[in-house]
Amino acid sequence: MEVENSLIKRSIVKVIKDNIWTSIILVIAVCGVVVTSLIPPQILKYIVDHNLVPKDSDKLFSFAFAYIGVLVFIGIFDFVKEAFLTVLGQKITKEIRIEMMEKLEMINANFFSSNSSGVVVSRFINDVDAINSLFTSGIIGMMVDCFKLIGIVISIWMFSSKLGITILLLLPAIYGITRLFQKRMLKAQIENRILIGRVNNHISESLKNIQMIKSYSKEGYMEDNYKKYLLDNYKTVETVNFYDSVYSPLIQLTRAFVIAFIVVLSSKHLNFLGISLGMVAASIELISNLFAPIENLGMELQNIQQAVSGIKRVNDFYGEPEDDLKKDELKLEDIIPNREDVRISFNDITFQYEEGSDVLQNINLNLKPNEKVTFVGRTGVGKTTLFKLIMGLLKPTKGSITINGVDVYDIKNSEKRKIFGYVDQSFHIIKGTVAEQISIQDESITREQIEKALDFVGLAEYVSALENGMDTKVTSDTFFSQGQKQLLSIARAIVTNPPVLLLDEITANLDSITEEKIVSVLQKASEAHTILSISHRLSSIIACDTVVILEHSRVKNVGSPEELLENDAWYRSHITLEKLTWS
Template identity: 80%
Template sequence: MENSLIKGSIVKAIKNNIGISILLVFSVCGVVFTSLIPPQILKHIIDYNLVPKKPDKLLFLAIIYIGVLIFVAVFDFVKEVLLTVLGQKITKEIRIKMMEKLEKINAGFFSSNSSGAVVSRFTNDVDAINSLFTSGIIGMMIDCFKIIGIVISIWIFSGKLGIITLILLPIIYGITRIFQRRMLKAQIENRILVGRVNNHISESLKNVQMIKSYSKENYMEKIYTKHLLDNYKTIEKVNFYDSIFSPIIQLIRATVIGFIVVLSSKQLNYLGISLGMVAASIELISNLFAPIENLGMELQNIQKALSGIRRVDDFYNESEDDFKKNELKIEHIIPLREDVRLAFNEVSFKYEDGNDVLQGINLNLKSNEKVTFVGRTGVGKSTLFKLAMGLLKPSKGSITINGIDVYQIPNSEKRKIFGYVGQSFHIINGTVAEQISLQDHNITRKQIEDALEFVGLMDYIATLENGMDTKVTSDTLFSQGQKQLLAIARAIVTDPPILLFDEITANLDSITEEKIVSVLQKASQAHTILSISHRLSSMITSDTVVILEKGRVKSAGSPEELLQKDEWYRSHIELEKLTWS
């Protein structure tokens, strides 16, 4: 709770909803105090109306008794509503702060954390924090006050009965916690096994053709049956604990009530209390079980919430960009379009402590130069592109455009400088035009049309129901090749001086690949081009080819020079010619 994110979100939510907060405190007090009144009214009814047989005020007291119970229910309802409302406002504030943090966080964070793990922090962990307030701390406070109030009320009736109640508390709590822990363990096992069952069904449906082709139906059914039986066993455990817990608590309650009645009988009269006090004590002790049971669940929720807080704290403490990205503009970085000098200055990079992915990269690119990076898988080609666009910060050295560190360029300016095309095209929720603009209102419709015309997609898009305004609701609207053309259009729509192509023909057939390469050749005429090619023979015309090996520049030069001096390059070119001839 010491973290400024959690504390700040709570304080802000309470300040912005001071009326709700005050009403919540009032309803909590109302729940605690009104729940202690009915046993006192019951005592009064028995001792002053039923035993002396004076029924003159009995109807009035009965109405008061029912009225107080209604008040208890109303206060409890209002408390639950206000807790839910305030809890949601707190979680909203936490998620807003987390999103603000996400915009500032170092891009290296996403290299070691999957999208699923990040989403889990925004959803599951924040929901766990929400439970800290809705069914955790406040619920625990209410139940503790109820227990204290009940014990004090019983102690006023009889000190001996108060001692019995105090002895009873740890026994009930201990039994409750034992069952809750065993049920929680069984429920966790059940969730894991349900996940395995669901995953097996999903995998079976996904690979049904292969399963049938290799006659593996019996094998898959056997595994499914095993997962299902294991799941049923955990369900049986949960049902067993759930079924015997309630009778045990009921038996303890009945035993205690019987014990009190025996001790209060005329023969023993050990407690020395009236009949009304006996009835009130029985009701109070009966009411004692519910808050004790709730305490166990609330402690469990608090433990989950603390785990969520730690994970959110870890996220909020992730390193941010260590400079202000709000001053540089493209006109300061590239005053003249024909003067774009991209330099890699002793660049080294590692994702975590250990071996460098890249080591001592030195390159100087001139305006409109075409450079292709080649090398085996895993040598750091894609990482080099992320560094070039300022998404990652080098461990050592720097990458500059006209002497300005690319890592210091504001993200809002990067799209005007860099156009990136990867191996796949990610569809967003929107129209065809918005697939290109990414809903950037600074990009005009004319720019979108020009980009689509450039890549040769306008004729196809004209056949769609609403042209560029057609909603893209599925991946089937465009073929794989068309998606890559859309990716190129998205990259060039702002006419950036530097284009980066990351193996964009890797998943295409040869005919589609030729079409994409021809578009790339056209796009390369007035841009500085950095490309990664999986096939040397299909790469766009390059001024320079850079061969990477073990994170270093093994060799660099024109394609003609490398054919003469680099055995690896020459052998791969010859091998590809044989393969595709």
């Protein structure tokens, strides 16, 4: 299990260094468990040979108490071992999740296009929990049990070399059985990890789209899919449980056979092993103790297989490409010294989510300062992807997008929010106050900026009437109406007074009255901003200078609304159809 230079190894080393005394106590407890577990059979041998057989009861009670005392010490060492293992395991788990979250913040946005939220959540929760079991009930437990096995074999060999040889011959058979089960269990565990992610994703998507599911009566469809995913997952769990349930009975039957074999060979008639009655009793206890760790190894093996699959998936996650961290140190004032002079250029842009499948091809555009541009086209043509490229969230497969000659992908994220204001179709509520819905808890944004943003979108009066004004806690998604949420979304976008606004279908889910109010707010905002918008309804949204028609991932036509009405049949037909629909 190679974790060299991996996230897992770094986390383990860091936790051990930060908790050196806890680690030392854990090592002492592990040694104590191993050593003390070998003492009771020796005491039992002495009791039988020197007290029960000669019927000398003078020291019987002393040895009985010694026997019980050693068992108490075994329990104490075992308790300390488990307690400190749990503490270290939880700290390692916390450290891994912190490292993963730091990775998540740097990971390339393409990752989220090919990995659903449920899959990512599964890596953070299920896979990391499986890794935690590697320490709490996996490797350490296996080490303890292996040391116990070595000590038991040595003790038995000291009683009888013949019996020791018998046990040594038995161990390879047990190893062979264990190895056979290991291979099959690992395959099933890895498949189970993948299917758990699929189940989690289905639950997440169902909750996210529950209103749409109910509106279109798709409960049965979603339930059938959920049952299918559960059934697939159940089959892998059933496979793992089958191997686990078969493994333990095999070990128990072998133990019963070996004990019976020793009793027969040690009987008065055969006396093949040449050992005393006390040695027979001690050997039976040692052999019972021998098979106990072997049984434990089966469970520990299962935990380790789960952890191995978890480690593989976490390390795969940690190996995902990151955004280029060598961002230019340019500030807003360096990139845009004059707000009246914002020039955006699309330089032969091509983009692919998957190799061989172009979402956008050879996009070349030069936007003038304070130009109002609307991108139109059929669903799936790449309009929203183009916005993500403009904001530098995605890196073009070929070409570049520049603002005043600076590649937007090379601009630091902290400066991007000062340059771009993005308004989506939906407003995502965060935990916090009304003010924090606007600032997104950015400490560099002042209350004065928030007040101006709320006043600009016409929500200042409504917010001031709330119980604690801007400091009122937003407790649910229904705290604001749909129209108010869209106004909050605009306030969130303009609070830093960015020179460029990006509007992605922001009136798609609004009624005509609310849409009119939103459009009037945006008309006011358009006076001092370069505005890029996406629209399906060509007759809506703010008045624009230029319309860019996208078709088959390319720019089909560019021009003013008036020019396109004259020379573009597709644009003219859609404008006419919308007027007929809304009249």
